Amino acid sequence: MGTSTVRSGEQIDRQSRILEAAMDLLSRHGISGVNMRAVAREAGVALGLVNYYYEDKSCLIRAALHRIDEHDLMLVEPDPDSAPDEQLRKSLRRVAGAELLTTRYLSLRLHLWALAQASEDFAQINAEAFERYLAGLATLIGNANPELSRDECRERAADIVVVQNGMWLTALLGVDKASIQRNIAHTEDIAFAPSRKKERGLGESKES
Numbered sequence: 001m002g003t004s005t006v007r008s009g010e011q012i013d014r015q016s017r018i019l020e021a022a023m024d025l026l027s028r029h030g031i032s033g034v035n036m037r038a039v040a041r042e043a044g045v046a047l048g049l050v051n052y053y054y055e056d057k058s059c060l061i062r063a064a065l066h067r068i069d070e071h072d073l074m075l076v077e078p079d080p081d082s083a084p085d086e087q088l089r090k091s092l093r094r095v096a097g098a099e100l101l102t103t104r105y106l107s108l109r110l111h112l113w114a115l116a117q118a119s120e121d122f123a124q125i126n127a128e129a130f131e132r133y134l135a136g137l138a139t140l141i142g143n144a145n146p147e148l149s150r151d152e153c154r155e156r157a158a159d160i161v162v163v164q165n166g167m168w169l170t171a172l173l174g175v176d177k178a179s180i181q182r183n184i185a186h187t188e189d190i191a192f193a194p195s196r197k198k199e200r201g202l203g204e205s206k207e208s
Helices: 003-029 036-043 047-053 057-075 084-094 103-118 120-144 150-171 177-192 196-207
Strands: none
Touching: 003 036, 003 047, 003 057, 003 103, 036 047, 057 084, 057 103, 057 120, 084 120, 084 177, 103 120, 103 150, 120 150, 120 177, 150 177
């Protein structure tokens, strides 16, 4: 392994540590607890190194939003080794993973959502991330349910996101595991329900 490769890996590791430190502070204290000096102290690095990777606090917040976006896209990432219906079920169940239903992660999401409402720049990042997640989920729904139209897939994806976000928010209050499983089952019911157009067609056939 060459020296340049080692240095590149070290740089990525330091930058990741700095971002994780900023996200930890944000989850615990909100935006008021995030400043360059506090991030350096939390990450255990020199202040100059934080300034080297991130120009200011806004850059750190933008990076945090993009990191959450990456995590969300992983939730709807297709699994080519599974059948389409199983890919969709796996995706719907990933949102209840133990690593996501933690106070740290859920609190971080809550603070980032709030920040997105307070800044046009942050709101744009959040909106684009939401669209990517919605499109990914709609694609999984369409693959598992080919009879659905594109609009129906997006509608179902949007309904599922409402349930998922509500589950994440209420999990901060200590919602029990049985309730979470009921919410997951509800999202599966939404995703796999027959096409409304097909149901209407069957109803018309019976009447005729």
